[in-house]
Amino acid sequence: xxxxxxxxxxxxxxxxxxxxxxxxxxxxxxxxxxxxxxxxxxxxxxxxxxxxxxxxxxxxxxxxxxxxxxxxxxxxxxxxxxxxxxxxxxxxxxxxxxxxxxxxxxxxxxxxxxxxxxxxxxxxxxxxxxxxxxxxxxxxxxxxxxxxxxxxxxxxxxxx
Amino acid sequence: xxxxxxxxxxxxxxxxxxxxxxxxxxxxxxxxxxxxxxxxxxxxxxxxxxxxxxxxxxxxxxxxxxxxxxxxxxxxxxxxxxxxxxxxxxxxxxxxxxxxxxxxxxxxxxxxxxxxxxxxxxxxxxxxxxxxxxxxxxxxxxxxxxxxxxxxxxxxxxxxxxxxxxxxxxxxxxxxxxxxxxxxxxxxxxxxxxxxxxxxxxxxxxx
Ligand SMILES: [Cu+2]
Numbered sequence: 001x002x003x004x005x006x007x008x009x010x011x012x013x014x015x016x017x018x019x020x021x022x023x024x025x026x027x028x029x030x031x032x033x034x035x036x037x038x039x040x041x042x043x044x045x046x047x048x049x050x051x052x053x054x055x056x057x058x059x060x061x062x063x064x065x066x067x068x069x070x071x072x073x074x075x076x077x078x079x080x081x082x083x084x085x086x087x088x089x090x091x092x093x094x095x096x097x098x099x100x101x102x103x104x105x106x107x108x109x110x111x112x113x114x115x116x117x118x119x120x121x122x123x124x125x126x127x128x129x130x131x132x133x134x135x136x137x138x139x140x141x142x143x144x145x146x147x148x149x150x151x152x153x154x155x156x157x158x159x160x
Numbered sequence: 161x162x163x164x165x166x167x168x169x170x171x172x173x174x175x176x177x178x179x180x181x182x183x184x185x186x187x188x189x190x191x192x193x194x195x196x197x198x199x200x201x202x203x204x205x206x207x208x209x210x211x212x213x214x215x216x217x218x219x220x221x222x223x224x225x226x227x228x229x230x231x232x233x234x235x236x237x238x239x240x241x242x243x244x245x246x247x248x249x250x251x252x253x254x255x256x257x258x259x260x261x262x263x264x265x266x267x268x269x270x271x272x273x274x275x276x277x278x279x280x281x282x283x284x285x286x287x288x289x290x291x292x293x294x295x296x297x298x299x300x301x302x303x304x305x306x307x308x309x310x311x312x313x314x315x316x317x318x319x320x321x322x323x324x325x326x327x328x329x330x331x332x333x334x335x336x337x338x339x340x341x342x343x344x345x346x347x348x349x350x351x352x353x354x355x356x357x358x359x360x361x362x363x364x365x366x367x
Contacts, residue, residue: 043241046234046281053237078317084238086343089197091309092239092326096316112242113344119237120317153284156245 028146034062035138039158040148042119045126052076052119052126054134054148055158057109060102067139068100068108075132077121084113094118099139112156126150197307202227202335205305209266209294212279217292223335226357227262230328231308233269234281239326240265242344247328248286250350254358259288261358266292268310268324270299330357 028037035058042054052075060066071079083097097115102108110116117134119126126132128150136144151160202219211217222229230247232240244265251258265282267273270293273281278291293299303310310324326343330353338357341350 043237044284046277050235051237053241080316082238086326089309090325090327090340090342091323092343093313093323094238094321112238112245116238120315120319153241153281154245154248154286156242156249 028144030142030144032062034060035066035136035142035144036061037136037144037146040134040146041155041158042117042126042132042148042150043155044128044150044153045122046153048122048125050122052122054117054119055110055112056117056146056148057107057111058100058102058136059107060104063104064140065101065103066142068102068136069139070137071117072135072137072143073119073132075123075126075134076119077123079117079119079134081110081115082118083115128152199306199329199331199337199340201337202305202331205302207294207298207302207305209292209298209302210275212275212282212291214275219335222262222264222331224333225260225262226333226354227264227331227335228328228354228357229262229264229266229306229331231266231268231303231306231310231324232326233267233322233324234273234277235269235321239343243326243328244282244285244289246344246347246350247289249347250354251286251288253347253351254354257358258354261288261354262290263288264290264292266299266302268299268303268308269312269322270294270296330354332357 028040029035038057038059040054040056042052045052058068068081071081073079081097081100082094084092084094086092094116100108100115131147131149133145134148136146138144151158202223205219208216208218211221228247230243232243234240247263251261251263263286265278267278273293275293278293282289282291302308306325306329308325310322312320313323315321327340328350329340330338332338339353341353
C-alpha cells in the first residue's frame with residue numbers, strides 16, 4: 001500500500017517537474033506491479049481498411065527478466081509488434097519483431113521510427129478522442145490489459 | 161536554487177552540442193551524402209502526376225520555389241505519418257518564411273492511393289503539405305529521377321505493404337538538389353537544412 005502510494009507520488013513529481021499533462025504519464029500496472037506500462041497512444045485511423053499504429057513504454061520493475069511476446073486487441077483482427085528498419089540506402093521497411101527482452105529494472109519503448117503495435121484488420125476505426133483496450137502478452141504468462149487513448153493522425157507523441 | 165542553475169547549465173550545454181552537431185552535418189565536414197545516389201535536379205526530370213485537387217503537376221510545378229519532397233503511402237502506419245508529422249513540425253518551427261516552400265508527399269502505392277485518398281490523408285497534416293499520385297509508370301519515372309526505390313512486400317494477412325526510401329528531399333528554387341533529411345531526423349538538424357534550401361533562393365534573387 002505504502003509502496004504504491006510512494007510510486008504515485010514519485011510519478012506525480014516527475015510529471016510535475018517535466019511539465020507533462022498527467023494523463024500522458026498515467027501508469028498501468030500488472031497485478032503484481034512488476035510490469036509498468038506508460039504513455040500509450042495510437043494514431044487515429046483513416047477508416048478501417050488501413051492498419052493502425054500504437055506506441056507505449058514498458059518498464060520491468062520485477063527481479064526477473066521478462067519478454068514481451070505479443071499483443072491482442074478486440075479492435076484488431078491481427079495485432080502484433082512490428083519493427084521499422086531503415087537500411088544504409090535510406091529504404092524503410094517493417095516486419096514482425098522478435099520477442100522483446102526486458103531485463104529487471106529495464107525499459108523498452110515502442111516509439112515512432114522503432115517499434116510499433118501494428119493493428120491490422122481493424123474491426124472499427126480508431127477515432128481521435130476515444131480509447132480502446134490492448135492486451136500485452138508476456139513470457140511469464142502475464143496478460144496486461146491497458147487502455148490506449150487515440151490521438152490525431154498527425155500526433156507526434158503521447159502529448160499529441 | 162543551485163539545482164536550478166545546474167539544470168540550466170546542462171540545458172545550455174545540450175543546446176550547444178546540438179547546434180554544433182547540426183553545423184557539422186549541414187555545413188561542416190560531415191556534409192554531403194553518398195555520391196552516385198543523389199537525386200537529379202528537377203530540371204532534368206520528366207513526370208506528370210495529379211495533385212490532391214485533381215490538377216496536373218510536374219517538375220515545372222516545383223521549380224521557382226524551394227521544395228521539400230517525401231515518398232510514402234497512406235496504408236503506412238508508422239514511417240509515413242511520423243514523417244508528415246515531423247515535416248509539419250519543421251514548417252511550424254520556420255513559420256511564415258517557409259510559406260513558399262513546395263511541400264509534397266508523393267505516393268509509391270498508386271493502386272490504393274487515389275486522388276481522393278491523398279486529399280483526405282494530407283488534410284490531417286500541415287496545410288502546406290500536398291499529396292500527389294498518378295499512373296504507375298509516372299510514379300516510376302519520378303522515383304527514378306529522385307533515385308528513390310520502392311517495392312511491394314506481402315504482409316502477414318495476405319495484404320501488402322511498401323518498402324520505400326524514407327528520406328525527405330530538399331531542392332532549391334532553381335530545382336537543384338540540396339540535401340536529404342534522414343527519416344525521423346531531429347528538428348534541430350532538419351530545420352537548418354530546410355533553411356539552406358531556402359537561402360539559395362535569397363542568394364539567387366539578390367545576384
Ligand atoms: Cu507495421
